[in-house]
Amino acid sequence: METMQAPAVPGFAIGRLLGSGGTAHVWEAVRLTDGRSVALKVSHGDPEAAEAAVREAAVSSRAAAEHIVRVEACLTLPDDRVALVMPLMRGGSLAGLVGARGHLGPGEVVTVLAPLAGALGRLHAAGVVHGDVSPGNVLLDLDGRPALADLGLGRVLGEAPAAVWGTPGHLAPEVLLGADPTPAADVYALGALGWLCLAGEVPGAPGLRPSLTQVSRAGAGSEAVVAALEAAVHPRPEERPGADELACLLFAAARPEPLRLRVAGDDGSAVTYRLRAAAGRPPVPPAPERGRHRAPTPGTTDRRGVARPVALGVCALGLVAALVVVGALVGREDPARASVPSAAPSAGPSATDDPRLDPLAPVRRPQDLLTVLADERAAAYRAADPTRLDAAETRGGALHRRDAAAVATLRAAGARYDGLAYRVTDVVVRSADVDRATLRATVAVGAHRVVRPGDDTDVTAVPGEPVLVDVVRTAEGWRVEALRSP
Known part of the structure; x- marks a missing residue:
């Protein structure tokens, strides 16, 4: 495997590569002024990637909220790339957790999704659509606290439409048909995230997919959670609950349970995160x-x-x-x-x-x-x-x-x-x-x-x-x- 060269970011000692995406690489780093470990998201060299990084910093500033990964600083590098300084989330991503465990229990789904729904509600109240609510963009701290990352695709409602990006399986059907992303599309993506957590797979196209009840692996006691998620992925956006309403539905559906993380390869490691x-x-x-x-x-x-x-x-x-x-x-x-x-x-x-x-x-x-x-x-x-x-x-x-x-x-x-x-x-x-x-x-x-x-x-x-x-x-x-x- 080819080793990627670490970027040179003034004031930071660069560590291991944490992940890569379409517009940036994320590195673990230590800030030299205070020795604090952080995550550095360094954009690719093209202007579009740098623009996405600047947008993420701007949207993060506008919509700072609990359970949203905040951008602490935005740095322009000598080669015109952009580096974003963010808190280091050491628990990995929800994608990695579900991939390792296969599925989560209904109480764990509430623990993860309810605060994310609340965070989306605050984004929407600030006039911002996230645009790519997906398992790779849900990061976890070692205590199980979830946070939404990657606001680079987010946009302020009313802005001129741009090219539509997103993660397959999490794009609302109306967006796939050419409509602009809306808060209802974010709710659909969050519902698809819950579907993945319970079933181990993303939902198919409306009208062609089975019901979540048929494919859920969570077993007895998950019926109310399944019903809330089915409402979130309704084909018609006007029939979906709002983000804050979805948070309330999930809270009422099941008791939150500690999120069992895989830490350092230990399947038995667990952290207590109750709401x-x-x-x-x-x-x-x-x-x-x-x-x-x-x-x-x-x-x-x-x-x-x-x-x-x-x-x-x-x-x-x-x-x-x-x-x-x-x-x-x-x-x-x-x-x-x-x-x-x-x-x-x-x-x-x-x-x-x-x-x-x-x-x-x-x-x-x-x-x-x-x-x-x-x-x-x-x-x-x-x-x-x-x-x-x-x-x-x-x-x-x-x-x-x-x-x-x-x-x-x-x-x-x-x-x-x-x-x-x-x-x-x-x-x-x-x-x-x-x-x-x-x-x-x-x-x-x-x-x-x-x-x-x-x-x-x-x-x-x-x-x-x-x-x-x-x-x-x-x-x-x-x-x-x-x-x-x-």
């Missing part, structure tokens, strides 16, 4: 100082059974249009709530200055909003009072239930967290409308003391970690609904 649950691994605290005890990670219980506060920053496994990766929020910091240096319980801001009551706070005062919410949450742990959580979190949600149980356990043990505070920095607005917003922030846990009857423990500070915080506007004002990995 609709805030999750993460505990941050690694610094080594305890001399003369101090090293307290367990906040959010779990210590050997005496005393609950520790859940850290605000969620550790990233992966997520969704309100989907999030799996794990236990316990033991992680919730970035939505900032750390504040005060050790005493907060009296709260005055009503006239409370950012939670400002309808535009997520856009106008995001730092203030997250800081107040974080302080209220910390106050609940400092006072061992679960009712204080209502000032920070939406009642009844998974995050609120976990925090309330932890604080109640703390209170029952006669313990509290003296001086607990969160510090919120680097707040960025990812999306916002009148009733909900997603903010990205870095949240650190300050040093504090766990006070128990007859025994106190000093806890060292935990450095901040990035996190996505979903906030919603309730009758009482803005509250944290969920935490997601960035």
Whole structure:
């Protein structure tokens, strides 16, 4: 086999070739400035390939969303080729996974397709059609998080039509007949992707193919998933569900299950990726100082059974249009709530200055909003009072239930967290409308003391970690609904 010469990209050390396509080669690389591993997508030498790369960067910028591989930088090389810097997805592609395993289970299909449908819904809302939703363009991280790649064929609705490209078996019948790609065509392609996952083969032409029920290899319990996918590949575009509707149909069809990946040739390797649950691994605290005890990670219980506060920053496994990766929020910091240096319980801001009551706070005062919410949450742990959580979190949600149980356990043990505070920095607005917003922030846990009857423990500070915080506007004002990995 002929060895391909690695490109010279200033500022990057090029590693192995990850894949090749019609317009570019993708290489693993290390950025020399910070040692971070990335994927470099280097276009072929022809002008059309370079144009596709520039288009991908532009569309990625316009439609940045969860579960879409983002272009972090677009570089023009001395030979006029274009290199795109992207996150490195180490789990391979869905094409490779299905090829290795033959088919996926219905719960795994929900795990993969539901967040992709949500991502397509956000693309469509931004006026963008992907144009080539196919198994080779669905990349997986090692935690099973799926992301749509290759927006080089994507285009903004209303643009002058161009040549139609796509992957056989995933092109909608109307596109094959000459119609321009539309959101409905993307939905068809996603349905065909699900068909491949269940049957191990792509659907044939409408009117000539068998039903998915006849060829699905998923067995009993997959009927509702099959019905949702059959709706997505309906011959008439007007009969197909929208992308967001398809995400809801899939969620209702089966319980998401961990996606079993092949990692380094190991068929038994599995990663847990569940949807609709805030999750993460505990941050690694610094080594305890001399003369101090090293307290367990906040959010779990210590050997005496005393609950520790859940850290605000969620550790990233992966997520969704309100989907999030799996794990236990316990033991992680919730970035939505900032750390504040005060050790005493907060009296709260005055009503006239409370950012939670400002309808535009997520856009106008995001730092203030997250800081107040974080302080209220910390106050609940400092006072061992679960009712204080209502000032920070939406009642009844998974995050609120976990925090309330932890604080109640703390209170029952006669313990509290003296001086607990969160510090919120680097707040960025990812999306916002009148009733909900997603903010990205870095949240650190300050040093504090766990006070128990007859025994106190000093806890060292935990450095901040990035996190996505979903906030919603309730009758009482803005509250944290969920935490997601960035």
